[in-house]
Amino acid sequence: MRHFLLISLLMLPGCAVMAPEPPSALPLFGQVSFPTERSAQADLNDVAVSATVSLIRADTNETVHTALTDQNRKFVFSFVKWQPTVDALYYLEALKGLGSNQAGNAVIRIRTLAQYTATGWRSLGASGSGVQLTAGTTAVTIVASHLGPAQVPPLGLLGKMTIGVPDPSLVPTTPDTLDPTGTGISNAQYHAVYDLVARALDRDADPLERVSYNGSTFAMKAYAVPGISAVVPSAAAIGATVTLQGSNFDAVPANNTVFFNGVPAIPATGSATQLVVTVPAGATSGPVSVTTGAGPAGVTQNFSVIQPPSGVLTAL
Secondary structure (H helix, E strand, O other): OHHHHHHHHHOOOOOOOOOOOOOOOOOEEEEEOOOOOOOOOOOHHHHHOOOEEEEEEOOOOOEEEEEEOOOOOEEEEOOOOOOOOOOOEEEEEEEEEHHHHOOOOOEEEEEEEEEEEOOEEEEOOEEOOEEEEOHHHHHHHHHHHHHOOOOOOHHHHOOOEEOOOOEOOOOOOEOOEEOOOOOOOOHHHHHHHHHHHHHHHHOOOOHHHHEEEOOOOEEEOOOOOOEEEEEEOOEEEOOOEEEEEEEOOOOOHHHOEEEEOOEEEOOOEEOOOEEEEEOOOOOOOEEEEEEEOOEEOOEOEEEEEEOOOOOOOOOO
């Protein structure tokens, strides 16, 4: 009778039978790393600390979960309300606005590929710190994205990278090693695209946006030619500081060369729209131009070098 009463109560209208909650998926943890040789204005911590890490379904490009990196560049995804799909492929993408996310600064993204299985997470490469997002994993995901799954089956990439073990077999040396066997990616492609990724990062540019593929060759998209709209002041003595205003300067001051009527000078500070430089010894009146990796300035401005009074020596 007791069993009958219990069953009857459970079936009464309004008495909901709560199904047990599914067990939470295993957490996903990892670390964001950039090439230590970056010489750009934004150093490693500016990019990798407090970056947003997104978990993106590879088949739909839908962002399904996010996390933040801590002061050690580490992140953790804990799954409670949302659960990853078993055997589904995901991109892990770290995104950070440079200059502490202030307006007017570039945004950089790096990626890796991961899969959730019944026993946990797999990725291109991992270490004791979990899934790693590096310039090397970004290079591999860029190649795979451009070549397509028919040539580069994503599942064939998982576990193929050894993070933190350099590969000097080709130039440039990569900080991570790829085992290309069965991936559809050649080691030469990996090294070439890694070089493009590192160069983009060195210029404070987004490698996922800057690296292109024309059907046979990977290359960096061309940068717009710099142009000078004004030199302030328009006349100054040797050793004085002047400001160049314009567009498409390299955000890294050292990647720009300013020529005062043919005499070179390297800016001390600057941005994509402004360079601060000292008038070099030997400069004479004439055109001022800027050269970046994209080439010489399309627009120059005239500048007058003020000569010191007779008998006054200028500093060498």
